Amino acid sequence: MPYSANGFLLHLGMDTPEVLSFREGLKAAVEKKQGATVVGWTANGVSVTKEFPLSLPALAAECQYALERLDPATFGERGICVPPHTTPRFG
Numbered sequence: 001m002p003y004s005a006n007g008f009l010l011h012l013g014m015d016t017p018e019v020l021s022f023r024e025g026l027k028a029a030v031e032k033k034q035g036a037t038v039v040g041w042t043a044n045g046v047s048v049t050k051e052f053p054l055s056l057p058a059l060a061a062e063c064q065y066a067l068e069r070l071d072p073a074t075f076g077e078r079g080i081c082v083p084p085h086t087t088p089r090f091g
Contacts, residue, residue, distance in 0.1 A: 003058035005065035016070045018043050023063040026056060 009019055021041040028040065037056055040049040052059060067075040 003055070003061050005058075005061045007062070007065055007069070009062050009066040010069060014043070014066060016067065019063055019066045019070065023060070023067075026059055026063065 009022065014022065018041065021043075022039060025039040025041040037052045037054060037059060038049060039052060039059065040047060042048070054062070064075070
């Protein structure tokens, strides 16, 4: 079952540059192939390193979720998928 992002990066108060820095930290965690998901990023000029209980794909989903809401012009919001058998009803 795919992970459903809940916006915890937004709840932490991260802005776009911080989320982008966090996403770069995810790339570094993947490259190091660490057993635990340890991510390093910069927040308000301070380097932060934290271990997360979520998998790398789940953290990547959180980054995308936050970026879509913080800067929809650049990162775009996902459209709503309507099943093909659905008939629109107006009025």
